[in-house]
Amino acid sequence: xxxxxxxxxxxxxxxxxxxxxxxxxxxxxxxxxxxxxxxxxxxxxxxxxxxxxxxxxxxxxxxxxxxxxxxxxxxxxxxxxxxxxxxxxxxxxxxxxxxxxxxxxxxxxxxxxxxxxxxxxxxxxxxxxxxxxxxxxxxxxxxxxxxxxxxxxxxxxxxxxxxxxxxxxxxxxxxxxxxxxxxxxxxxxxxxxxxxxxxxxxxxxxxxxxxxxxxxxxxxxxxxxxxxxxxxxxxxxxxxxxxxxxxxxxxxxxxxxxxxxxxxxxxxxxxxxxxxxxxxxxxxxxxxxxxxxxxxxxxxxxxxxxxxxxxxxxxxxxxxxxxxxxxxxxxxxxxxxxxxxxxxxxxxxxxxxxxxxxxxxxxxxxxxxxxxxxxxxxxxxxxxxxxxxxxxxxxxxxxxxxxxxxxxxxxxxxxxxxxxxxxxxxxxxxxxxxxxxxxxxxxxxxxxxxxxxxxxxxxxxxxxxxxxxxxxxxxxxxxxxxxxxxxxxxxxxxxxxxxxxxxxx
Amino acid sequence: xxxxxxxxxxxxxxxxxxxxxxxxxxxxxxxxxxxxxxxxxxxxxxxxxxxxxxxxxxxxxxxxxxxxxxxxxxxxxxxxxxxxxxxxxxxxxxxxxxxxxxxxxxxxxxxxxxxxxxxxxxxxxxxxxxxxxxxxxxxxxxxxxxxxxxxxxxxxxxxxxxxxxxxxxxxxxxxxxxxxxxxxxxxxxxxxxxxxxxxxxxxxxxxxxxxxxxxxxxxxxxxxxxxxxxxxxxxxxxxxxxxxxxxxxxxxxxxxxxxxxxxxxxxxxxxxxxxxxxxxxxxxxxxxxxxxxxxxxxxxxxxxxxxxxxxxxxxxxxxxxxxxxxxxxxxxxxxxxxxxxxxxxxxxxxxxxxxxxxxxxxxx
Numbered sequence: 115x116x117x118x119x120x121x122x123x124x125x126x127x128x129x130x131x132x133x134x135x136x137x138x139x140x141x142x143x144x145x146x147x148x149x150x151x152x153x154x155x156x157x158x159x160x161x162x163x164x165x166x167x168x169x170x171x172x173x174x175x176x177x178x179x180x181x182x183x184x185x186x187x188x189x190x191x192x193x194x195x196x197x198x199x200x201x202x203x204x205x206x207x208x209x210x211x212x213x214x215x216x217x218x219x220x221x222x223x224x225x226x227x228x229x230x231x232x233x234x235x236x237x238x239x240x241x242x243x244x245x246x247x248x249x250x251x252x253x254x255x256x257x258x259x260x261x262x263x264x265x266x267x268x269x270x271x272x273x274x275x276x277x278x279x280x281x282x283x284x285x286x287x288x289x290x291x292x293x294x295x296x297x298x299x300x301x302x303x304x305x306x307x308x309x310x311x312x313x314x315x316x317x318x319x320x321x322x323x324x325x326x327x328x329x330x331x332x333x334x335x336x337x338x339x340x341x342x343x344x345x346x347x348x349x350x351x352x353x354x355x356x357x358x359x360x361x362x363x364x365x366x367x368x369x370x371x372x373x374x375x376x377x378x379x380x381x382x383x384x385x386x387x388x389x390x391x392x393x394x395x396x397x398x399x400x401x402x403x404x405x406x407x408x409x410x411x412x413x414x415x416x417x418x419x420x421x422x423x424x425x426x427x428x429x430x431x432x433x434x435x436x437x438x439x440x441x442x443x444x445x446x447x448x449x450x451x452x453x454x455x456x457x458x459x460x461x462x463x464x465x466x467x468x469x470x471x472x473x474x475x476x477x478x479x480x481x482x483x484x485x486x487x488x489x490x491x492x493x494x495x496x497x498x499x500x501x502x503x504x505x506x507x508x509x510x511x512x513x514x515x516x517x518x519x520x521x522x523x524x525x526x527x528x529x530x531x532x533x534x535x536x537x538x539x540x541x542x543x544x545x546x547x548x549x550x551x552x553x554x555x556x557x558x559x560x561x562x563x564x565x566x567x568x569x570x571x572x573x574x575x576x577x578x579x580x581x582x583x584x585x586x587x588x589x590x591x592x593x594x595x596x597x598x599x600x601x602x603x604x605x606x607x608x609x610x611x612x613x614x615x616x617x618x619x
Numbered sequence: 620x621x622x623x624x625x626x627x628x629x630x631x632x633x634x635x636x637x638x639x640x641x642x643x644x645x646x647x648x649x650x651x652x653x654x655x656x657x658x659x660x661x662x663x664x665x666x667x668x669x670x671x672x673x674x675x676x677x678x679x680x681x682x683x684x685x686x687x688x689x690x691x692x693x694x695x696x697x698x699x700x701x702x703x704x705x706x707x708x709x710x711x712x713x714x715x716x717x718x719x720x721x722x723x724x725x726x727x728x729x730x731x732x733x734x735x736x737x738x739x740x741x742x743x744x745x746x747x748x749x750x751x752x753x754x755x756x757x758x759x760x761x762x763x764x765x766x767x768x769x770x771x772x773x774x775x776x777x778x779x780x781x782x783x784x785x786x787x788x789x790x791x792x793x794x795x796x797x798x799x800x801x802x803x804x805x806x807x808x809x810x811x812x813x814x815x816x817x818x819x820x821x822x823x824x825x826x827x828x829x830x831x832x833x834x835x836x837x838x839x840x841x842x843x844x845x846x847x848x849x850x851x852x853x854x855x856x857x858x859x860x861x862x863x864x865x866x867x868x869x870x871x872x873x874x875x876x877x878x879x880x881x882x883x884x885x886x887x888x889x890x891x892x893x894x895x896x897x898x899x900x901x902x903x904x905x906x907x908x909x910x911x912x913x914x915x916x917x918x919x920x921x922x923x924x925x926x927x928x929x930x931x932x933x934x935x936x937x938x939x940x941x942x943x944x945x946x947x948x949x950x951x952x953x954x955x956x957x958x959x960x961x962x963x964x965x966x967x968x969x970x971x972x973x974x975x976x977x978x979x980x981x982x983x
Binding site: 118134160167202236272 | 801805842891892894895898
């Protein structure tokens with residue numbers, strides 16, 4: 115039924131704009147809120163993608179008034195916004211910004227918050243719709259969720275929607291994530307819970323689906339007949355920053371492998387969804403995650419490492435154990451590499467090598483499909499000595515784009531074949547001013563589009579992969595590697611054991 | 620950057636290839652070729668906008684400036700740029716003198732990116748019949764700008780008479796922000812009611828001579844089936860020519876959206892407090908970027924154009940144009956006849972300087 119005569123499916127110029135609503139941020143004074151959320155809200159407003167009636171509510175312990183909060187929000191938004199700063203846009207936004215002060219176990223503060231929401235319903239016409247962003251440590255979730263349940267804020271009715279946004283980590287193992295999921299899903303409905311994995315908001319990741327399912331060229335070779343192995347890398351050149359407390363508890367496998375890398379694996383390995391909808395994509399991703407197998411020989415094929423002091427980008431970098439707040443005998447890993455299998459007809463026998471680490475030579479995230487060698491080469495052996503394997507690389511960041519590596523003749527009078535690579539790079543502007551992942555994901559939450567958000571079953575399936583690894587690693591010393599190296603030697607040996615080697619990204 | 624004076628089309632192609640080799644891997648894949656037809660006085664503006672658009676949509680930019688068509692000797696000057704002032708991709712500025720300007724396609728055709736769509740944009744008053752410009756004939760999409768004419772309302776009618784699917788006009792692009800605001804406001808009424816909304820009438824206050832205001836009125840009436848008038852407002856309307864829009868809904872409700880002159884619009888609707896949304900005037904580069912986003916025929920535009928001009932059947936017209944040869948020298952009393960110049964190698968073959976025996980170039 116057409117409810118709005120001005121909407122025309124052929125009209126692709128009109129953007130999707132959410133219904134009138136409020137965004138409530140818990141932990142608004144935190145790092146994430148200041149660096150990502152507030153700028154994203156401003157950018158959305160500046161692009162005209164926020165509804166006419168919109169309100170932003172901040173909740174934190176600090177003793178602030180609306181004006182002080184508006185001032186902080188303005189500075190934060192201005193500092194990190196991606197679109198040009200326009201004071202009038204902010205002024206309009208600031209008119210609908212509220213701050214509620216209180217601690218999470220304070221009943222009165224939550225009553226005040228509920229009251230403020232109801233009041234905004236009238237004064238700002240937000241129609242009772244609200245999204246709650248939990249930008250707080252997971253240990254606080256139960257308290258906050260119970261408060262919301264008590265005040266009835268979490269209830270969706272046919273007249274209004276209430277959604278909740280949760281940041282990773284979604285638990286620290288299967289049991290705890292089940293517990294967390296059960297709690298969140300019982301307070302909000304399962305459909306109203308949005309788990310943010312900001313990697314999925316990136317253009318290249320979405321483009322992976324376009325690359326695979328909109329083209330005829332790649333799908334026929336996207337399987338174990340042609341693909342020899344898949345390497346998924348997420349490397350960071352930075353250390354742990356000021357997050358020692360968090361990192362000591364978490365480690366690289368829980369921090370990155372469990373969510374980002376497994377999501378990238380799922381998108382790479384999944385079958386074609388029946389249609390491009392949240393539900394269908396999720397069904398396919400879940401099938402892959404459940405089909406993941408761990409190697410029998412974990413000793414060889416699951417490697418974890420920890421950086422020692424070294425030199426990185428011309429600067430001396432201290433070791434992990436020397437970082438402030440880190441136990442000098444810490445056995446937390448800052449590097450993890452594992453060989454996984456995907457037990458489906460398409461992928462049986464193809465190893466998926468996943469690795470992530472901190473203090474690696476450069477910041478890069480990529481998915482590389484390494485193809486099998488041609489079964490027969492009509493050239494003399496010496497002609498193809500330099501010929502490697504064909505590769506298709508999806509560069510997620512930086513330099514978003516696609517690289518194809520193949521053999522080509524070396525110009526000259528003799529027949530020699532060597533590897534060359536062909537690059538597709540998104541336009542600079544395209545990636546510069548294309549919506550920041552948070553902006554896109556925030557908009558999707560307000561629109562109720564769950565395509566880019568993992569559901570609880572996916573999270574649990576991912577933990578089912580990580581738990582045995584953590585169990586195996588428990589109590590063992592991670593392999594040391596120097597800051598500025600591509601990980602510990604054991605990780606190289608892991609591929610060498612199968613006559614392969616890591617691609618240098 | 621290299622500037623080639625008094626050159627030929629093939630020299631430009633060669634120079635482009637040479638720069639691509641020495642310039643390193645600047646180009647990152649091309650989605651389309653953008654051919655800009657601009658008057659010398661507007662070249663800078665057009666360059667800026669094309670550069671902005673090229674950053675968003677990797678493309679090869681070819682800017683064609685036709686100068687002094689009555690110049691006795693045809694001549695081509697070219698500026699070849701890769702990854703410089705004109706954006707990250709390849710760009711060529713071609714200045715054509717004399718009768719070469721009538722055969723601009725002879726220089727442009729070999730410069731098009733292979734098998735990529737071609738978009739032609741007139742940053743100038745476009746010809747009344749686009750088919751008279753060979754550059755329009757091979758373009759997959761043609762962008763005109765009726766606001767650059769003396770009488771935009773009349774220009775809009777000309778565009779409607781000449782329309783074939785794949786044409787678009789920047790005066791339509793300027794209405795997008797207004798249309799988005801109107802649609803989302805009606806959405807919020809539908810959301811509040813939980814039921815469909817019917818629009819029984821509307822009125823636009825603004826500049827009745829502004830093509831954007833006319834197209835916006837045309838769009839509302841094409842979507843709702845009721846006539847929408849543009850009436851002169853007391854205040855001077857901005858570049859979109861729209862000061863305020865009123866929509867009459869069923870159940871006796873009325874919506875009013877008025878520009879607040881500060882890059883925003885105030886929305887007044889029943890049962891809700893007034894709200895303000897961003898409604899900025901966008902730069903030429905932004906408008907062009909929006910146009911390059913999709914290259915298929917824009918049906919909502921043709922519907923709005925039909926409603927705004929009263930012409931029917933625009934969408935059904937065949938999407939092809941045949942080139943129509945028109946010689947400006949044929950107008951009036953056969954003004955300056957161009958003398959034959961045997962030593963001129965720069966001119967395309969078939970050009971003999973006189974107009975009577977000139978065969979129309981065949982362009983596909």
